[in-house]
Amino acid sequence: MHLDLDADGPQYLQLSRAIRSAVQQGRLASGTRLPPTRELAQTLGLARNTVRAAYEHLGAQGLVEGRVGAGSYVHANGRDSAPANGAPALALLPGATPAPSAYARRARELLREFPAWRRHLGVRYSLQYGEPFADALLPEQWRNALARAALYTPMGYPAMAGVPALREQVCKYLRSRRAVDASPDQVLIVAGTQQALALAARVLLDEGDTAVVEDPGYFSARHTFLAHGARLVGVPVDKSGLVVDELPERRPGLVFVTPSHQFPLGAVMSQRRRQELLRYAARHDTWIVEDDYDAEIRYDSRQVAALKAMDRQDRVIFVGSFSKVLAPSIRLAYMVLPAALREDFVTAKRLMDMGCPAIEQAALAHFMETGAFERHLRRVVRALRARRNALFSAMQQHGADWLELHDSHAGMHVVGRLKGRVATRQAELIEAARLRGVGVYTLAQHYIRPPAQPGLLFGFAALSPSEIEVAARQLGRAASEL
Ligand SMILES: Cc1ncc(COP(=O)(O)O)c(C=O)c1O
Known part of the structure; x- marks a missing residue:
């Protein structure tokens, strides 16, 4: 089998693309057995883990099927296989018209490579990261706040950087909760972290510039920078966070x-790494997001x-979001910008959407000012704590011999590493769990270089403690039947 790697991005994705293209061109027929990972790794001079990750990646897209003890097989489902009449296989792909721009081409590529996020929509117990906690009191409170704000908010275009009352509340909040001393004119209100990332890409990166990201790290940041045309450099993380010593010598556009x-x-x-990172940014004249x-x-x-809070040289672009502490549907977040960048970001925001909706901003400002937001936040943390505890105790009961959960004492997700026999059969575990109505997701999709030990990422915010118990029991059964 001849496979051409295109030297673009992580090796496992290069290999995955090469195999996909061999299938599309009819060089690999449906049902063909792929070479064992060790053999292909030797032939191509790659690490075995890389080949394994490529097979898993293709598996997540339904293009490769693993059969227990019998290797991996091409499973072309007509959409990706070469048509019998010899017409170009690409014509059968979604978006078969030529990409109208380099951006569209890169965005299509990303969509093709990461359809896995949406795979388990519809399962009864989804442990998908990003599913929010649904607070029973919030809808009514939010409706009242919006109705009130609609009455007094001017109907003209909003202030481009954000409604002043909200920027003021954000500053108060940052001072008390995050030790950040910012003034309202440093704050830009944006439509979610996602818009902050898109703006950062536009303002700070030209095509081909380097964006440094954590490996593993936030997929949406990676995708945003890639779609923009940046070159990604993944820097590993350990128990003290980003390994600053491994940052590139050449100046990146952002970290x-x-x-x-x-x-x-x-x-x-750690404090030491923070100091080192700030020094790095100053020395390389670059920006930290x-x-x-x-x-x-x-x-x-x-x-x-x-x-x-430690940024004496004004090198850090701070991004905070209301997605976790309120709801992702509200699509509001804020940036604290270095003085040197403020005008550029506000102009980019103007060009993108002329400012965030004013009524929502005013409603949120009032929600914060009256203390309703702080009370909501305390309720959220209390409820999430119960869910997290339920996950730990249920997995202790149903997964102690095949799963090791890592506790970071924070957030809405937990990472678990697979142990023993189950560690070699992650894709089968995910599929068996799905058949039992439980959605669990591989940690591998957050890595650029494939992880040494397979793992799962559990989002626990959207399920009640009793649902979490049922999900863990089903997951335990799925593992024991492998
Ligand atoms: C690492 C990270 N950053 C930011 C966000 C929030 O993104 P947004 O504000 O665009 O909803 C998420 C949500 O899942 C996240 O996981």
């Missing part, structure tokens, strides 16, 4: 980090301040 609660592994970045997505949700008494 994206989650210092308060590393996503997905959970480390808090600090994603503080869930720092308020902690279950121990540890106070973790933001990296921005």
Whole structure:
């Protein structure tokens, strides 16, 4: 089998693309057995883990099927296989028209490579990360806040950087909860962290520039920078957070980090690493994007301040979101910008959407000002603590011999490493769990270089403690029947 790797991005994705293209061109027919991972690794001069990750990646897309003890087989389902009449296989792909731009081409590629997020929609017990906690009181409170705000909010275009009352509340909140001393004119209200990332890409990166990301790290940041045309450099993380010594010598356009609660592994970045990272940014004249997505949700008494709180050289772009502490549907987040970048970001925001909806911003400002937001936050943390405890005790009961959960005492997700026999059969476990109505997800999709030990990422916010118990029991059964 001849496979051409295109030297673009992580090796396992290069290999996955090469195999997919061999299937599309009819060089690999449905039912063909793929070479054993060891053999293909030797032939191509790759690590065996890389080949394994490529097979898993293709498995997640339904293009390769593993059969117990019998290897991996091509499972072309007509959409990806070469048509019998010899017409170009690509014509059968979604979006078969040529991509209208380099951005569209890269975005299509990402969509093709990561359909796995949506795979388990519809399962009864979804432990998908990102599913929110549904607070019973919030809908009515939010409706009242919106109705009130609609009455007094001017109907003209909103202030581009955000409604002043909300920027003021954000500053108060940051001072008390995150030790960040910002003034309202440093704050830009944006439509979620996602928009902050898109703006950062536009303002800070030209095509081909380097964006440094944590490996493993937040997939959406990676995708945003890739779609923009950046070159990604993944830097490993350990128990102290980003391994700063491994940052590239050449100046990157930006460094994206989650210092308060590393996503997905959970480390808090140590004080030493924080100092080193700030020094690196100053020395290389680059920018740090600090994603503080869930720092308020902690279950121990540890106070973790933001990296921005130590930023004497004004190198950190701080991003906080209301997605975890309120609801992702609200699509509001905020940035604290270095003085040198403020105008550029506000202009980019103007060009993108002319500002976030004013009524929502005013409603949120009022919600914060009256203390309703703080009360909501305390309720959320109490409820999440119960869910997290339920997950730990249920997995102790139903998964102690095949799963090791890592506790980061924070956030809405937990990482678990697979042990023993189950560690070699992760894809089968995920499928068996799905058949039992439980959605669990591989940690591998958050890595650029495949992880040495397979693992799962459990999002526990959306299920009640009793649902979590049922899900864990079903998952335990799925594992024991492998
Ligand atoms: C690491 C990380 N950052 C940020 C967010 C929030 O993104 P947004 O504000 O766009 O909803 C999430 C949500 O899942 C996340 O996991």
